Amino acid sequence: QSMKPHLPYLAILGSITLLVGFPLFEFKIMLGHDALAYLPRSVEFYQGLSSGHVFPRWAPDFAYGYGEPTINFNPPVVYYLTAFFHVVGFSFVSAQNLTLLAILVLAGLGMYLLAGQFFGPRGGLVSAVAYLFAPYLLVSLYVRHALADFSAFAFIPFAFWGLYRYTAVGGYWRLLISALSTALLVLSSTSVSLFTFPALLLLFATTQYFEWRWRKS
Numbered sequence: 001q002s003m004k005p006h007l008p009y010l011a012i013l014g015s016i017t018l019l020v021g022f023p024l025f026e027f028k029i030m031l032g033h034d035a036l037a038y039l040p041r042s043v044e045f046y047q048g049l050s051s052g053h054v055f056p057r058w059a060p061d062f063a064y065g066y067g068e069p070t071i072n073f074n075p076p077v078v079y080y081l082t083a084f085f086h087v088v089g090f091s092f093v094s095a096q097n098l099t100l101l102a103i104l105v106l107a108g109l110g111m112y113l114l115a116g117q118f119f120g121p122r123g124g125l126v127s128a129v130a131y132l133f134a135p136y137l138l139v140s141l142y143v144r145h146a147l148a149d150f151s152a153f154a155f156i157p158f159a160f161w162g163l164y165r166y167t168a169v170g171g172y173w174r175l176l177i178s179a180l181s182t183a184l185l186v187l188s189s190t191s192v193s194l195f196t197f198p199a200l201l202l203l204f205a206t207t208q209y210f211e212w213r214w215r216k217s
Contacts, residue, residue: 045082
């Protein structure tokens with residue numbers, strides 16, 4: 001399918017995404033309930049990666065230098081993305097803000113892709129904008145600064161899209177996208193995963209039921 005019809009809608013979506021994420025371009029520590037919690041963890045996580053650990057679990061500088069297994073109990077997606085942006089040359093603060101902006105971009109694109117399957121490009125754009133302006137998403141970012149919960153919303157639409165398309169038209173690569181997105185969802189936020197999994201199961205059961213009814217008729 002040609003991308004040309006989608007380009008105007010994607011341009012509008014990109015502009016809206018920049019508007020939503022505009023405060024992130026200040027490249028400073030954001031205000032919020034957990035604003036001072038994630039940055040030290042990102043530094044410890046990066047140091048663990050630099051030491052050769054694929055999945056760092058120990059934060060040696062925490063607990064007054066005695067160390068503690070904080071990272072072992074924190075979903076790592078935000079920390080991996082922050083480490084990536086830091087490796088390419090950004091400071092930890094800027095890397096964290098770019099990570100949050102990247103999550104916003106993925107969330108908007110994912111919802112545009114998912115909703116576009118049912119409502120076309122215009123409906124996909126409206127749904128994506130509504131998703132980006134959803135109170136819970138913005139509160140998680142700018143008030144709670146709960147980056148784990150916030151990052152999970154980048155993968156929810158892709159998980160639903162892949163599962164729906166697989167049940168509708170087949171293709172194991174679509175199932176793979178859903179599986180990878182679901183895995184990233186779990187590695188982003190266990191709490192958001194808990195209320196996403198029943199919805200995924202309901203989607204699968206509903207599509208299978210209607211397919212069974214169609215075959216029976």
